[in-house]
Amino acid sequence: MTARVAVIMRTKDRPLLLRRALASVEAQTFSDYTLVVVNDAGAREPVDELLGGLDAAFRERTVVIHNDTSAGREGAMNVGIDAVDSEFIVIHDDDDSWHPEFLERTVGRLDEHPEEGGVNARTEVVFERVEGEEIIEEGRDVLAADLHQVSLVEILKRNYVTTIGFLFRRSVFLEVGPIDGALPVLGDWEFLLRFLRRYPVGFVDGQPLAFWHQRLASTGDEGNSVVVAADEHRDFNLQIRDAYLRRSLEGGDRMGDNLFLAQLIDEVQSSGARQHDALAGLVQSHAEGAGEHRRRMEDTLDRIEERFERTARTVDDIRGLMELTRPAVNALRTAAKPAVSAARSLGRVGKAATTRRPRRAAPAAPAPAASQGVSLVPGIDAESAALPAQRTRTRSDASLRDQSAKRIAFYLFYDPLGVVDDYVVHQLREFRRDFDTIFVVVNGGLDDEGRARLESVADTVWQRENVGFDVWGFKEAQAEFGWDALEEFDELHLINYTNFGPLYPLAEVLDRMDDLDVDFWGMTEHKEVTPHPLRGVGTMPAHLQSPWLVVRKSMFSTPEYRQYWDEMPMITTYHQSVDRYETNFTPHFNRLGFTSRAAFPAENYAAANPHFENITEMLKDRVPIMKRRVFFHDPLHNDKVPIIARDALETVERTSDYPVELVYANLARTSQPRNFHTNASMMEILPDQDLTDPDVPAPSVAVICHLYYDDLIDEIMAHVDNVPGAPDVFITTTDEGRRARILEGIARHGYTGNVDVRVIESNRGRDISAFLVGCHDVLTDERYELIVKIHGKKSVQDGFNAGQWFKRHLLENLLPNRGYTANLIDLFRREPGLGMVFPPVVHMGYPTLGHAWFANLAPAREFAARFGITVPFDDNTPLSPFGSMFVARRRALAPIVDAGWTWNDFPEADGYKDGGLAHVIERMLSYIVLNEGYHVRTAMNVRLAAISHTFLEYKLAMIGSELPGQANAQLHHLRNIKKSVWPSSPLAAAKAYIAVQQPGVAEKIRPAYFVARNLYRRLRGR
The missing domain is CATH 3.90.550.10 (Spore Coat Polysaccharide Biosynthesis Protein SpsA; Chain A)
Incomplete structure (x- = not known):
């Protein structure tokens, strides 16, 4: 051994x-x-x-x-x-x-x-x-x-x-x-x-x-060596620091910066350490120097702020000058236009003359509108150019009232794995009621099954390289379909995959919007925001939101609309997509004289982004779509606002026929489990009173229990008694002596159901191997819908109190009494997509919160690769059944059950530790279930929830007392402290230092920093 x-x-x-x-x-x-x-x-x-x-x-x-x-x-x-x-x-x-x-x-x-x-x-x-x-x-x-x-x-x-x-x-x-x-x-x-x-x-x-x-x-x-090789110690100390610093300067490992700074600090500190008096003097001098340094920094920041104010005034002056010179510039453009056109014609003639092989002429681009001093280029530089004045158009009534409108939907789809989930198929199938043509543009990969599913509900499925985000997907899809072909339609809809729906009949919205005289409209809109959240300065204009934009023929048949797409620059980042397309589309076309409206105006709601932050109120007004992001966004943001996604889901369930299991199935596969679990509030606090329908049969259940500590048989059977319907019970143990004592305990208890007590071949892997190997036949038995997995638990290595609490936390949040357990089992009947229920992560007595991967993360990634698990990993605390007790839908466990495990796959007793197979499987069981498309929940009884919450509240209060108020600000503060200790660059060190030491100053210079960063990125071509 x-x-x-x-x-x-x-x-x-x-x-x-x-x-x-x-x-x-x-x-x-x-x-x-x-x-x-x-x-x-x-x-x-x-x-x-x-x-x-x-x-x-x-x-x-x-x-x-x-x-x-x-x-x-x-x-x-x-x-x-x-x-x-x-x-x-x-x-x-x-x-x-x-x-x-x-x-x-x-x-x-x-x-x-x-x-x-x-x-x-x-x-x-x-x-x-x-x-x-x-x-x-x-x-x-x-x-x-x-x-x-x-x-x-x-x-x-x-x-x-x-x-x-x-x-x-x-x-x-x-x-x-x-x-x-x-x-x-x-x-x-x-x-x-x-x-x-x-x-x-x-x-x-x-x-x-x-x-x-x-x-x-x-x-x-x-x-x-420290004495004999003292010179080598000094030399190689510098060589090691130099090597890291070179890698840092080359853009690699940033440790070199920190070693360099640490060396300087150490030299300052050690230079006075030889004598106590000198050290005291050095400390005093350092303190005075630090104070002077701080004063110099504050003076510098004041100068930066003053320069920023001067720059802002200069920009205003430039804008005023541009307004004054605009008529002259427009006149020059008009005068130069014939010469420019002639030059372009000569260029085309010259190019045609040098072409070796004749090509079919492309349709002539529509002539640009007469110049009105308006740039049609998307992404107007708001920092350096004045906005053009509102343009007046000669227009006719663009409403569709009293018409049988013909509509086309351009639906952009993207999935990193090329998987088409049921919510997409359902969405497109429902679109058939209201759209004459559905054109699906796929950004990136698509598996064969996914293509077949899309083709079953769309007229065209067109696949392209995943570049340019949804912006270029729509740009190229419209060109692919053909501008001439679009003339047959009254309305085109630009829709992407980022919403669930339709939650309510689209006809309700379409009929209402048909009566409005507008050139384009959107399902939802965002209010104006100052300062601009992406630029840090200026104002983000109010705008229709891009997941669902609608353009009528009065606009999409114009040269201005086509030129907008022709001149759309390549989009390489999400921020560019928002800045150059989503927030620019509405004001751009409004300035050109086109009229617009939101189906659900933002002015009717409290938040700037109501479709995200006021989603429940919008659902009450029957908005037909719901953002997926509500469920997978950073929970700290949803906590701060707060956004209660569970209220939104329950509103949909109560007022709509939409199958909410489609929401669960998609998010289970694509979201970080703990984010989805938190945002959707998927913990159930179940009552002790049986609320199930007595006329509806409960699912069939098998209880599997590994019992090494046979003296716990009475405790185990008392909990088994709480499972409705006297389920079949399978108990594994390690030798005949224990088996005999377990059978005596069962007889003494008087259990009326079937019991099978098995002596397993090996205790390698403990309860995990006993479950997967010793009870493989049970896990593949189709008579059982649900599996209850428990085991005898003492946790002697953790101390008596911690071990007892952990056991109580597990068994009493799964099988505490008959009413609670019946309600837990009934969750599976009410939710066909529910795959597993287990207690939440234990936090009293154990350092699990924030650290629960421990040494298991790397082997868990290998395990995921082996089983084809693509569910994103939680960052620090996996949503998993810690303690490996749970209730699961048997079919949801199929991939791990069918893996062909043997006893020799598991290490011997000394290998039962973090990083070993059993501990990895414990964390990955829920990921297996999620990867199969099922969702998971946690559950607690009322009493333990009260105990847990009060201790958790106290811990957070004590930690929070030393930090800013909001949780996201607390995390930001702590990360700045870490960055100041181990910065990625000198700039990061300076930013972190100011953020931690002078948060007020940080807020004051933030706008100037955003301006400088944006200018730098422009110069870098980012």
Whole structure:
């Protein structure tokens, strides 16, 4: 069996020191370790002789590697590490030593803190000298006595984590890469920099447990590298910093900036550390300098603000000048137009004359409108050009009243996987009632099934490269269909896939809008907003929203409309799409004299963006579409506003015939599970009273329970009794003795349903393998609609209180009493698309919130790739059944059930830990269900919800008391602090510093910053 800890001891021709180091390891109170001694090209005989004299038990756990040629001080570490596969690794130099409790205390720390990648123990420097065969101690000094944690900030300046005091997880070592064997010294520091970049390192404070021995007077083999190779330490310190800085300057790893800054800080701090008085003076001087620096920064910011105000005044002056000169400019344009036309004609003639092969002439582009001093180019530069005056058009009545209007829908579809969900098919099928032609333009890929589904409900399915967002999709689709062909229609609709609907008959809106004399209209609109949310300055104009725009023949048959699309620049970002198309379309055509209206005017609602923020009120007014984004947007935004998406869904269910399961199915597949779960408020607080219909039969249920702790049989059966209908029960255990005691308990309990108690072949993988392997036949039995998975739970490693609470949290939120359990089971009957229900993430007693992937994220991604899971991963806390107890629809589990698991797929007992298969499956079960198109819910009973909420509220209040008020502002503040510690660039460091230290100043200069950033991006061509 593999030992939990591998101790790597490198040595070379120092038998006197090696003897002490071996004794230090042998004296450890923690015994689950293996010792690898790497003799790095030193004499073999003394090493073999020393090991031969050791205790037999100690010798059995010791491995010796003799290097024929030296791998170097740092390289020898890697040689030893490559020879082991233990859970934890620690480097023990042959001249250092440990307190007997070192391994016990450090391993215990990592067991208690799975989020930490390693742990450092308080270290003491032991000064000594060697005289003959005797080691004489001269003094001791605690290393970095003023520090009580492992701080990346301090490690950037200098290394106070010695190898003798640092125990780390092998999984992290494999992730961050080996120690750089090319470095003769400081390889451990460079490794630690990479290590701390990914994972925190814990600290065991108090009594020193590691002893770093220093022999200042010794040279040669008996010397210390920090003394003997002091020059190399200085040189390679700079070389490491230089290497990172070069990568930073080349646009790669930004650690170099931070190492450079840390070096400067350390030089300032260390220059006065030699004498106490000098240090005090330096601190005072630094404080005064910091105050002066702050005053200079504030003066600079004041100057920036003043310059911005002058710039704004200059822009206003320029705009005024442009207004004054506009008549002259227009006259020049009119006078120059014949010459320009002649030049273009000559150019076309010349081009035709040089063409080798005749081509069919393209239809002549419509002549541009007579110049009115108006640019038809989309995306007018609002920062540097005045808006043209409103143009008056000669127009006739554009209403469609008393007509049998002919309509075409251009429907843009995009899915990163090319999957066409049911909500799209339903939408297009419903469109058939109101549209004469449906032209689907597909941006990007489309699988065969998806194409067939679209072709079943559309007249044309046209696929194009995914460039230009929906803007260029509509631009090229209209050209593909043909401008002449469009003349047959009275109205064209530009619709994209980002809404669910129609929730109510489209005819209600179409009939109402037919009566209005408008050239174009939209389903919804956005109010004017100042400052512009994308530019930071100016005003974003009120506009019809682009997911559903409608253009009538009075506008789409004009040269201005076609020129608008002809001159549309390529769209490369979402912000460009909003800025150049959505927010520009309405004011652009209004300025040209075309009239518009929203079917659901924003003025009727409170919010600037009512279709997002007032969606429930709009549904009450029977708006026929609902934004998908309401459900997958950042929940912190929805919390701040707040936007209650569950109210919107319930309004649809109550007032519409729309099948809401289409909403669940699409969002389950495409959204981060926790975002959707939070926004749609998909936790159910179920009552204890049975609210089910007694005339409707409950779904058939099988209960599967793994029971290693057979003394819990009475507790388990009491919960099983609460499942309606006396379900079939399958209990797995590990041996015949336990099986007999379990059967006695069942008989004592008097359970009336069928019970099958099975002795499984192996306990590898515990309840997960017992479920997937030991009960595979149950999971494939079509007699059962639902599976209840529970197991005996003690969690002794977590302490009594935490373990008991975790068990209570699981069982009492699933099967606490008959009424509650009946209501939970009935959720599956009421929601055919519901795939799994489980308790919410446990947060009392466990550090799960924000950290629940622990060491499972990387193997979970591999697992997802194996099973074709494309559901986006949650960022930090997966929406998963922690504790692996749940109720699931049996068919929703099919992919993992049918994977052909065996007992040998699961690690033995010492491999049952984070990062192991069982813990990965625990987190991925819900993703399997979601990937199948089912949605999941969490559930709590009233009492436990009250307990959980009060503690959660208190924790948030205490954290919030040190932070800004709103949750999104709190997160922004904390991220700025992290950026100020580890900035991605000097600019990021400055921004983060100002945001954290001077939030008021940050708000004042934000408009100027937006202007500067936008100008910079224009110059860069972004």
